[in-house]
Amino acid sequence: xxxxxxxxxxxxxxxxxxxxxxxxxxxxxxxxxxxxxxxxxxxxxxxxxxxxxxxxxxxxxxxxxxxxxxxxxxxxxxxxxxxxxxxxxxxxxxxxxxxxxxxxxxxxxxxxxxxxxxxxxxxxxxxxxxxxxxxxxxxxxxxxxxxxxxxxxxxxxx
Numbered sequence: 001x002x003x004x005x006x007x008x009x010x011x012x013x014x015x016x017x018x019x020x021x022x023x024x025x026x027x028x029x030x031x032x033x034x035x036x037x038x039x040x041x042x043x044x045x046x047x048x049x050x051x052x053x054x055x056x057x058x059x060x061x062x063x064x065x066x067x068x069x070x071x072x073x074x075x076x077x078x079x080x081x082x083x084x085x086x087x088x089x090x091x092x093x094x095x096x097x098x099x100x101x102x103x104x105x106x107x108x109x110x111x112x113x114x115x116x117x118x119x120x121x122x123x124x125x126x127x128x129x130x131x132x133x134x135x136x137x138x139x140x141x142x143x144x145x146x147x148x149x150x151x152x153x154x155x156x157x158x
Contacts, residue, residue, distance in 0.1 A: 001017065001018065001019045001020075001041075001045075001058060001059070001060050001102070002017075002018050002060065002061065002099065002102045002103075002105075002106055003015055003016065003017055003018070003036065004016040004018065004106055004109065004110065004114070006114055006115070006119070006125075007119075008118075008119050008120065008121065008122075008125075009118045009119060009120055012034065013034070014032060014033065014034050014119075014122055014125065015032070015033060015034070015035070015036045016030055016031065016032050016109070016114070016125075016129070017029070017030070017031040017032075017036050017040070017041055017044065018030050018102070018105060018106060018109065019044065019045070019048060020101060020102055020105050021052075021150075021154075022059070022101050023154075023157070024145065024150045024151075024153040024154045024157070025101060025105070025142055025144065025145060025150050025153075026137050026150035026151065026154060027105065027133040027136050027137055027150070028048045028052065029044045029045075029047070029048055029133075030109075030126075030129040030130070030133055031044050031126075032122055032125045032126040032129055033122060034122065037074075038074040038076040038077050038080075039076070041074075041077060042076070042077060042080050045058075045080075049084075054084060054085070054086060055086060056086070056087060057086065057087045057088075057089045058081065058086055058087075058088055058089065059089045059090075059091065059098075059099050059102070060088065060089075060090065060091070060099070061090065061091050061093075061099070108136075109129075109132075112132070113128060113129075113132055136150070137149065137150045137151050138151050
């Protein structure tokens, strides 16, 4: 999981909370809002777990204050993962390659659509993100997956 940010046309900042599956590079969630406190991070994680199952590990940056925001190191999230039996795996500061799939995904989001438009509202960004995520998972082959889409790769593994 990781966070991104951008601005609406009127200059207000908004954030994106992105979650992917390292195994098949599938985008599991993109949440968009002006603020993403711990409760807003836990809620989509719980939704993902309800339909995908519980992960053994969630990888994220530890020094969220510098790069991703304080949500990552919040005691509420740490308590939630402990209660769920999920291990938090922090990447080392200055070592984004330790979360390479997420960094690659964020770069794709940034260059393919996030920086391409002047967004009018949070709802517009969320709608576009949801549609793009579906296409990313179902229509877009990935060379790292042998030319299969994330959904095809997951089906092959089942």
